[in-house]
Structure formats: structure tokens, C-alpha cells
Amino acid sequence: MGDRNKNQDLIRSLYASALRIRMVEDAIAKEYPKGEMKTPIHLYTGEEAIAAGVCAALTKEDVVYAYYRSHGWYLAKGGNLNRMIDELFGKATGCSKGYGGSMHLIDLDVGFQGTTALVAGAMPHAVGAAFTMKYKKQHHVAISAFGDAATEEGLFQESLMFASLRKLPAIFICENNGLATNTLIQYRQPDYPIYKRAAGFGLESVQVDGNDAVAVYEAMNEAVIRAREGGGPTFIECLTYRVLEHCGPNSDVSLGFRTQEEVDAWKKRDPIVRLEQHIDAETKAQLIEQNQREIQVAFEGARRAPFPTSLIPEGYQCL
Amino acid sequence: MGDRNKNQDLIRSLYASALRIRMVEDAIAKEYPKGEMKTPIHLYTGEEAIAAGVCAALTKEDVVYAYYRSHGWYLAKGGNLNRMIDELFGKATGCSKGYGGSMHLIDLDVGFQGTTALVAGAMPHAVGAAFTMKYKKQHHVAISAFGDAATEEGLFQESLMFASLRKLPAIFICENNGLATNTLIQYRQPDYPIYKRAAGFGLESVQVDGNDAVAVYEAMNEAVIRAREGGGPTFIECLTYRVLEHCGPNSDVSLGFRTQEEVDAWKKRDPIVRLEQHIDAETKAQLIEQNQREIQVAFEGARRAPFPTSLIPEGYQCL
Amino acid sequence: MPVMKFTEAIRDAYAETMRAYPEVFLVGVGIIDPKAVFGTLDGLHKEFGDERVVEGPLAEQMLTGFTFSAATLGLRPVLIHHRVDFLPLTFDQIANHMGKWSYMFGAQQKVSCVVRGIVGRGWGNGPQHTQSLHGFSASIPGVKVVVPANAEDAKGLMVSAILDDEPVIYIDHRWLHSDAGEVPAGLFQIPIGKAHVMREGKDLTLVAVGPMVQESMVAAEKLAATGKSIEVINLRTVRPIDFDTIIASVEKTGHLVVADSDWPHFGVASAIINQVAQKAFGALKKAPSSVTWPNHPVPASYGIEPSYYPMAKQVIDAVSLVLSGETNGIHHVSKTEKSHSGTHSGPF
Amino acid sequence: MPVMKFTEAIRDAYAETMRAYPEVFLVGVGIIDPKAVFGTLDGLHKEFGDERVVEGPLAEQMLTGFTFSAATLGLRPVLIHHRVDFLPLTFDQIANHMGKWSYMFGAQQKVSCVVRGIVGRGWGNGPQHTQSLHGFSASIPGVKVVVPANAEDAKGLMVSAILDDEPVIYIDHRWLHSDAGEVPAGLFQIPIGKAHVMREGKDLTLVAVGPMVQESMVAAEKLAATGKSIEVINLRTVRPIDFDTIIASVEKTGHLVVADSDWPHFGVASAIINQVAQKAFGALKKAPSSVTWPNHPVPASYGIEPSYYPMAKQVIDAVSLVLSGETNGIHHVSKTEKSHSGTHSGPF
């Protein structure tokens, strides 16, 4: 009974987190054509279960290092919505004060560390953070989130190996959507599962259904316990799908590298629909309404907010 | 009977190749303190079976990409001895005309491509060469030789994965001597065999006794056949031992990171002693004498040869 | 002569060289993408197939060593990066290998390869995706570096880069991609290492790089109306710099301004002014000057990003300051700023 | 004041800061090696243990991102490379991450880390292991770059670099490692961004970097004997360059020579002469000049390597040329060339 409740609470919170991401991404996609957000956007639509599942297993002191496709990670970790939308609008009130744009989000209050536009570029940052936790004798963990193509970069090997050697509290989350921009994975990687390749670096490595938030959460929970107990890093490959185009608010089926049927088939495995089955109508309606309200506030606020006034951020010294 | 003869021929040629390397390295070590070879030397003493075994399975059209520890590779591939010693002496007649030094050997006539001082730096060069073979519809293979520490660099993963993806005729030879300079492997890599890690990139991968030239040759032979038939790359981990200091002509036992007992134990597994058991005394004496003669000629020639006269190599254009 | 867009001119250079030379091939991340690298590879994958349009994994460092090695074995590869910002990732292979190979082995092998990177300026791409990096790329000896300023350059410099026996880094500005111009057909080449006098003048030498060429031409036109005769030199090659052409011009005009789309201190502007100060000091009637980016990264916000990039107006001000000690020559310069029109929003 | 060797001065900087600040740690490839990075870490592994002297695998790119990230979380790491030539391998993390982090996020985090690289000049190390790369390292905004010229600098700049809240690249020349000098005890700092007037003079300003400082001091001494009064400025920091001190000096002397241990076109010499030409043109009585390496890599052969590196004699020639139009001032300059004494033969 306690377990069932706990489970119900978990599902509710996973649903709330994933739904919020979806609704924010939908709103950005809808508003984007107006041209007020002049910054490249890489939407997370369809992949929400991963960030939601991972972050549900974390505390505020744990840190997340993600990439350019990070709206979802930022929100799941508890990042401030208003400041994110302000950043997309290029405003001084943005989370990066307007200097970073969509690919460079940060909210240090909740352990959401700055993101990078270089594929795999942030993996060593998570390793450095995990090392720092150990150095400071804290029991927090550092998360590195990245796509399937990031595992092609040399930094992947270098980061996993060092985390493994030093048994650092780092958890590597691979969001395998089978795509790098518009190039399918079979053109880029030998036919050998990523999580098995990762296991070669001497760490725990598992594969989960990345559209199943509960499965992600459970794998993650194990990994977090291991990491906090000094058992070292874990690699979690999450199989998922990117619904929209790589960068921008539209579908990319017209480009011809994938079919509408494939997209539709994946939509049947929509992570939010899957969670929704366990959510009562009232809760759903409440959450939707609350999100709508917050999103509206965020966009209105962003429109009104001022642009930065200086080319140089206040406090920036390195000239 | 035919097989036995073939085998005897093979052993003889492996012995001749390994012995020649040993004698040249010994001569360099002996002459080095005179200060005429002002260039860092990384001697191959104790590891000769690998280059000898690998190159015995190759033709002149196959290409080898090695590293700063390459005197042995250069000689095993058939590189000109005089020009190598000239290069160590910094002479205009050197294989790199005096511009490269010990770490940058080359003999294009025999498919010994230029070597690099950057650990792992040449791995992609072998991949590019293997691609070129395929592009030109030739059936040659490209060899990449490197140490255990090179497998720590991101280039290792990047190179193996691409060779594997494209089924390129590349063969990766890891000379695992358990050392990077004076740092033992356990301080650098998680406890997981290198060849298994390599297998994660979706290619054939084996481990052999790198002090057994016949074993190296046999693994290599299989790999070469596979590569020429379009079956793709192979990774061969050769377990071996570095007898002398990382760079220079002396022992390094006094530094304290390994013991004389360990070095002595490995000397019992000396690759040349092992081959010698199958060699008659007359052959041995002949080979020794011939090598001595050639080495003497090489050093005398190097002493007499002129230095380069210009800071800019003839034909160098990129200014 | 056919008129084509900058992107079409690059495509034409690839197509012509690939048809004429079987040893030319293209390699890079995302180059079989249907978007065909901003259209600069349109139809080439179809025409030349997987063998000669080689999709790479996200392993830029390896691809660079791969490229350069294939070149030493007689091929002529072109490695293509969607963003010039990925070059630093590959700089061990560029500076320590590609750029040293010929010297290190006594010039025994040709290193006939091209590395192309595209500048992502505009649309709030932020500090990591908007660099120019031609000064950075030129800072270590051993490679040539070219920066085309228009469609003609785009083709002629690419054909020359591909047929060059030394490594060439080719940096094109997405910013210029939709510019059109007359471009000769066939294997049209522009010599690497030679600057191009785009407009003759006698009062001041204005050396410009890449997108600053068009700004400088606008500036010269406006200044002509006030009686100032400006000689505009399109540098084209930033390594090796054609100091001869520049110095000859300064000896004629007595005044020098360099307009570069790069940072101020360690780039082309410094290299040119240093050399002129050393070699043609006597010819200089006034202090030389430069128009460059500010000394820090570019912000994402379009509220301030436009003020980061100098345009024709800033060039006019700098020229006026040198010639007459004041900037108040001309106002109302039509904005050639284009990144904010919304055309550059992707693919990444 | 204690007299110590350059290497001991670096060691002292590490030891003092590590004792005073628990957040300081060292990381790098081969730093627990008994040879202790040319002695500059002697005894530190023993004193501070594996936790604060962190051996890295051969994964320099990762170690760079690792270092910079630890810095953003409040630590003060020093990443050590046995060769400065490994920096290009890590330049994505340096230029795109470490150097942009503060700007990109609106200056919310300190990036308090040091990356140290050692120049391997001499003993036929060849083109890949003898670069200086301080100009290269300084070419992209976002990092500071220092080059110590003597034991005092070695300590003072290292302490300052470690305590700085911005990333600092610290490049020391193995060439100078055995030089000794007086070095203050304790947490002795030398301000980053300030040049040091080592010798006052009124006829010519001689700005020198790293190993060229000692050559310049020898040159100034010799020139004094012929009645020339040379002001020698030890640049110390190559990014940001202390233009104020240089310009003030040139305004006094009217003449400028820059002596740099780097290539000629895109380095510090160009940056300084450019700025002086723009900002103090009126003060210059003659064309400025520079003494640099030739415009190509260094050869391995000791038969020609010495002629690659300019020494005091070349500085004297350049100064004499500027001041009197001829080089024939002084002969018999004692050779301060040291790499060929055989002391620099390893470890790699």
C-alpha cells in the first residue's frame, strides 16, 4: 500500500515534469515563427521521459551537465522557467543574461550547470564535477547528458575511462534518438550497442526504454545509490526518438531521410501518453492549467523584459 | 615436411629481423653517450618480436604508421639503416634529411610512413591510408602501431570506430608494455583488458604474447587475410615489456617505480632468446657478423655525412 | 559569364574538380544530410556516391588526420565542417601534423588537402558558434588560409585550394552565402597568396578580409562622394599574406586602414600593420588604423549583437579619422547587416 | 631573499599555494612520475598525496574540461603538460569552453584554473616538440597567458595565476629551468597584465618575452658600452598585453624593438607593433622592428638548429639597425645558447 502510494507519487511527479517540458516546448514552437526568439532552438519533444526520470532521482545539490538540446533538462532539474524564456528572447533577465542564447542555459541555484553547443563538449565537465564532489567529501552526483552521436567523439572514451578509473560519482545518460541532425546512426556507428561499448571502459552499463519515465527513473535510482556509496559511475543508454526537426519548430519528414509512418509509430510510444494512463483527469487538467498559466506569464514577461545594454557582461574581467 | 620448412624459414626470418633491431638499438645505446646523436631516443629493446612478427606478414606495398618508439618498426619494414642512423646524427643524408630526428622516421620506398611524437597522433593516418587503399581499389593494408597509453586518447576510439564502420583494411597493433614513461598502467586505465575494450567498436580483437614473434605473426596473418578480403579491421594487443628507460640508453630501475627483479623476470622471456632456440649456431654467427658490419658502416657513414645547410628543406613551400 | 550565388560557386568548384580529378573527394560530418551543407553540396552525393562524398562520424580530430593522410598518398580530400568553431577540436592534427608533415620529413610528400569551415555569425548563435578563426588558423606556420569575399573568390579559391599541393584552410562566411556574382565556368582558379585590388584609389589603402570587403566597398563608394579616393584590397589569403601588394599600395597612398572580421590583437590586422610599420614606415603619413571585432566573444542577444560587428559605417569612421582626424564625414549608411532578416536560422 | 632555480621557484609556488589553499590541486599526465616534471613537483606527491597530485590518463582534452569544470565549482586546479605542444589537442576545451564560459553565462562563475605547458626547445626535439605557442594561445579572447623570464617571474606569476579567478595559461621554457635568482618567500605574487621595466633607458624600448628577456639584457649591456641607452621591458603577460607601459616607454625613447621567441606574423611582436603604430605613431622616430623565429617550424638537426633561434647578437643587430641604420656595432657576443650542453635530453 505504502509502495503503491509511493509509486503513484512517483508517476505523478514524472508526469508533471514531462508534461511541463512538453507544454513549454510546444509553446516555444508555436511562438518561434514570430521571430522574437532569434536563437537556434533544439526541441526536446518526444524525449521528455529521460530528463524527467533522471532528475526525479536527484537532489538540488546534484549537478547536471547537458548540451544544446537542454530545455527539458533545465526544467526537469528545476530551472526557472521565466529566466529560460527570457534567455530565448535575448533579454538581460535571461538565465545567461542574454549572452548565451538557447544553447547556453544555466541555473546554478538548482544545480543546472551551463550547457555547451559542442557535441560531447560537456562530458569532461561532469567528470570534473564528480571529482570535485569527492574532493570536497560531499555525496552528490554529477550527471552528463548527451546524444547518441556524442558517443562518437573521443571525449566520450576519455571521460568514461577516467570516471571509471577513479570511481567518480558520475552518471552518463545517453539519449539515443538514432539521429545526428539528419544523419541516421547506421551511417555513423558500427552495429554494436552503445551501452556495451561503454561497458568496455569498466563501468556499470545498462540500456533502458527512454520513453518509459519509470524505467529511466529506476535505472537511475540504482546508479545514484551506487555513486553516492562510492561504487563509481554508471552509463545508461536511453532509447528514444526525436519527433521534430533537429533545430527549429517543424517536422522534417519532407527532407526524406525518415518517413511520416516512422514518426507516427513512435508517437504511439509517446512518453507522456504512457504516463497519462495512470493519471486521473482532474490532476491532468490541473497541471495543464497551471502550466498554461506559467507559460503565459513567462512569455509575457520575456516580451516586456529589457535587452542587455552592454556588450560586456557585468563582472566579466578577461579582456 | 614442406610445412616444417616453411615454418623454419619463417622463424629464421623473424629471428633475423628481431636480432637486427636488437643489435642496432644496442649500438645506438652504446654510442649515444658520446653526444653525437642529439635527439631523444626511445629504444625498442625487448619489444622486437612485435615489429618483426607484424612486418613478416606484409608486403612492401602495405604501409606502416608508427610512433616515436619506431626504430624497430622502421627496420622491420625494410627501412634503410644508413639513412636512419644519419637521421639520428642530424645529417642531410638522413631519412628525413635531418629535419625530423629520431621521432620522425620515414622510408617511403618500403611503405614506412612518417612517424609522429604525439601519442596516438598517427592512428587516424593509418585509417586514412586504409581508406585510400580501398578508394584506389588496391588490396594493401595499413598498420597502426602504438603503445598501451595511446589507447587512452580519444583518437583511439575515433580511429577504431571509423575503420570498423567502413570495414577498412586497417590493422591496429597495440604494444602493451604496461608503461607510459614511468607511470604504470594501473594508474591510467580501469582494470579491463584493452583488447576487450577494442572489441566494443565492433571489430575483431585478439590478445597475444608480444614477446613471441611466431604468435604475433600468426595473429597478424589472419588479420591481413581478412583485411585484404574486405573483412575489415583487426585489433591485436601484444603483451610485452620495455627493458630500458623510456627515453635514453640506460636502465630506469633506480627511479624506483619498478624493480630489477621484474626486469630480470622479463628478460627470461626475451623475444630473441626464444627465437634463438630454433636457430643453428652457424646461422646465428653469420647474422651477427653481417649486422655488425652493416652497423659499423652505418655509424661511420653517419659520422662523415654532412649536416643540412639550410633551415628550409629543399622543395618546402608552405611559408 | 554565369551569375551564381556564393553557395553555388562553392558547389561548382567541388563539382568541376571532382569531375576532372578522380582523386578529389569530400568528407565531413553531416555532408550527406539532405540540406547539403547550406546547399554547397547540392546534388553531389547523388552524382558522386558514397565513395566520394564520405559521411564521417562525429570524430573531427580523426577525420582531420584521416584527410591529411589520404592527401599524402596522392588523394585530394576536402574536409568540411558546418562550423569553423570545430577547428580548435582538430588543432593537434592541423598544427602538429598536417602543417608540419612536409617540413618534418624534408618535403618528401605532398599534403594536398583542404579543410573548410563555415562562420555562423548571426541569429543568436552565441559565443561558440560565431567565431571567424582565420587569424587563429593562420597563427602556426605550415598551412595556407584563405577567406573568400564574394562568389568569384568562393569558386576560384576553392578550386585553387583543392589543386594546391600544400594544406589549405578555407573559411567562408554564411553571412555571404546568398550573395551572387559573375563566376567563370570550368576549373577557374584564383591564385593563393595574392591579394586583389578591387578598387583603385590614391588617398588611402583599405585592406579588407572576407565580409569586410563588401563593407569596405560600400565605404569607399560613400567616401568617393566626399572626394576621398580609397584603394580597396581584398586580401583573399590570410596566410601567406601578400605584403607586397599592400606595401606597394601604401607607398602610393601614404595611409592604411585594415578592416577584419576578427579580434583585434593577434589577427590579420596586427600582422599587416606590423609589417607595414616595419617595412614602409617612411611611406606612412599618418598612424595606421584597424576596424575589428571587440576584444571579447560575441553575445547571443540580438538586442546587442548588431553593435558587436563593425559595418561600412565603422569603416568610414576609421578612414575619416585617419585622413582628416574626425569621423563626422558621412551618416545614413544603408545597413548591409543581414543576419537578422531571419534567413539564417539553422540547421544547427 | 632565498636564491633558487627556476624549477624550484615553480615548485615553491605550488607548495605555498597548496599549503595555504585546500582548493588548489595539481593534475596532469605523468605528474606522479619520479622525475616530477623536470623537478618542478619535487616532493609534492609525497606531501599532498594522490588526492591533490592527480595523475591523469593520456586524455588531455578530457583533463582540460575536467580542470576547468572543477574550477567553476570552487577549486583551483593546475593542469600540467610536459610539453606545450599538447595544447592544440585541447584547444576546443580551452578556446570554446574555458575561455568562453564566463562571458557566455553572463559572468556567473569563476574559472579559477591554470594550464601550464613547457617549451621543449633544444636537443633535436624536432618540429612537434619545440614550439612556444604563447602567441597561438593568446589568439582567442577569454584566457590570460603568461610567460615567465626568470626564477622570480616563475614563482610570482604562478602564484598569481593560481589565485586568479580567470583561466591562465602559463608557459615556461625548459631552456630557462636551470637559471637561478632571488625569489621572495611565501605567497609572493607578480601582477598578471603588468610588464616589468627591467632596465631603464632613453634611446630605445626593447620589449622581450620569456627567454628573449635574458638575451635582451645581454644585448642592452653590450650596447651600453657603445653609448646606447636601452630600456628593456620584460613583458611577462602576453594576454592581456600591458600596452600602457610599452607606449609610455616608446613616448620617451622614440624607438621600438620587440624580441619574441615565437613566429613573426601572428604573435606578440605583431600585436605590440600594431598597437604602438596605431596609438603612438607620432612618438616613433624610426620604423619599429622585431626579432623573432623564422616563419617555419624548427629543424631537429643540431647542425642547423642553433641558427634558427635568435640570440643576443640578433637583438643587438636589430637595435643597431633601428638606431643607426647599420648592424655593425658589436661582435663577440658570448653565446648564451644552452640547449646543446647536453643537459636537456629527456625524459621525452
Ligand SMILES: Cc1ncc(C[n+]2csc(CCOP(=O)(O)OP(=O)(O)O)c2C)c(N)n1
Ligand atoms: C563537436 C561538434 N561537431 C559537430 C557539431 C554539429 N552538430 C550539432 S548537433 C549535431 C548532432 C548531434 O547528435 P546527437 O549527439 O545524437 O544529439 P541530438 O541532436 O540527436 O540530440 C551535430 C553534428 C557540433 N555542434 N559539435
Ligand SMILES: Cc1ncc(C[n+]2csc(CCOP(=O)(O)OP(=O)(O)O)c2C)c(N)n1
Ligand atoms: C598526446 C601526447 N601526450 C603526452 C605525450 C608525452 N609522452 C610521450 S611518450 C608517453 C608515454 C606513452 O606510452 P605508450 O603509448 O604506452 O608508449 P610507450 O612509450 O610505452 O611505447 C607520453 C606520456 C605525448 N608525446 N603526446
Ligand SMILES: [Mg+2]
Ligand atoms: Mg541523436
Ligand SMILES: [Mg+2]
Ligand atoms: Mg607503453
